[in-house]
Amino acid sequence: MSNLYLLRNLLSLKAAESIDEQYSFRNSKFSVIDSNPQLKDIILKNIDEKACNVVTTVKLPVYSVGFNILKQRQRIQEVKRLVEKQLAELTVNQLFITYPMHFDSYIYYLVAIKLKIKVCFYEEGPCFYRAGCTKQYEINNIKDAVRRLYFESCGLKRGYAFKANSWYCSLPIKENYHTVILKYEKVNLSPDVKFVFLSRPVSDDYPEINLIDEVNAIKKFFDLVCKGNVLHLKFHPRESETKRSQIQELLRALGITTIVIKGNGPSEDIIFSMKSGAVCGYDTTTLVYANNINKNIDVYSVLKDIKNKEPSGFLSECFEEYQLKYKHIHMIE
Numbered sequence: 001m002s003n004l005y006l007l008r009n010l011l012s013l014k015a016a017e018s019i020d021e022q023y024s025f026r027n028s029k030f031s032v033i034d035s036n037p038q039l040k041d042i043i044l045k046n047i048d049e050k051a052c053n054v055v056t057t058v059k060l061p062v063y064s065v066g067f068n069i070l071k072q073r074q075r076i077q078e079v080k081r082l083v084e085k086q087l088a089e090l091t092v093n094q095l096f097i098t099y100p101m102h103f104d105s106y107i108y109y110l111v112a113i114k115l116k117i118k119v120c121f122y123e124e125g126p127c128f129y130r131a132g133c134t135k136q137y138e139i140n141n142i143k144d145a146v147r148r149l150y151f152e153s154c155g156l157k158r159g160y161a162f163k164a165n166s167w168y169c170s171l172p173i174k175e176n177y178h179t180v181i182l183k184y185e186k187v188n189l190s191p192d193v194k195f196v197f198l199s200r201p202v203s204d205d206y207p208e209i210n211l212i213d214e215v216n217a218i219k220k221f222f223d224l225v226c227k228g229n230v231l232h233l234k235f236h237p238r239e240s241e242t243k244r245s246q247i248q249e250l251l252r253a254l255g256i257t258t259i260v261i262k263g264n265g266p267s268e269d270i271i272f273s274m275k276s277g278a279v280c281g282y283d284t285t286t287l288v289y290a291n292n293i294n295k296n297i298d299v300y301s302v303l304k305d306i307k308n309k310e311p312s313g314f315l316s317e318c319f320e321e322y323q324l325k326y327k328h329i330h331m332i333e
Contacts, residue, residue, distance in 0.1 A: 001093040003028040010266040012124040031057040042264040058082045060104040065150045072154040098124035121164040125285035131160040184272035194277030195226045200236040206310040215250040217302035221280040283318040291328040
């Protein structure tokens, strides 16, 4: 018998490894959700370094509204059969799914229930703790209503309205849960790394935000905290080389000296390896955990500078949540 962990990002990998070690599970399998090829490759490289047992995730083709519902339902049934075969061959008795639910993991969830496999929810970041506090998966307009009707007609659901047999997380929740002590690792980091900005593709995810907005936000952190010192940039795996070069060039034009932290390891390990200093980002996951990772690091966010630039209200929700729950994060005006 074995566990199967469905991984979505580097933090979910860290959480899965921590759970496996802390609770002395054996023969576990790790599978990376195939949603972003570049991110998937980076996660797989990090897994390879740990010599974990990796299996291929059954890929779910999700088509946008307007695609033939009957064809989509047929393909979902095909995926369900493949997932059922995989879980049986792996003799899985516990399925670990990150929470909230995504369409691809929902298929695994349904099959696990059918096969009477224990379903465990675990964290991929602070979104794990937003149930009842976010409108992200709710119907907020006609477009949301049409999308939900289409996907549910196809047999797909997502969001927070799901139950699990067990919950595993590092921060408190209202449900009965198993505490996870996330493990961090020292990396080869220069002692000169004192001020770090954790970039992420906000201008890719939100078209209303542009590169200039990002650069201006970074400059606010630099002016307030760095005070002329070198700024180290840690880019997100989804950020292209072109975008990375553009940000550096724009900052250079403002007289800001930057050095890029190489490698695709977790940002949490960077913070863990710093001796002192400060870290900043937007709604970056690492900021939430930073206080537990390294008490010698001051934590900042420039989320306030960009939150009103995107119309969905999601970044504003994050800003309010961070202010309410995570007092160690200093919001830069």
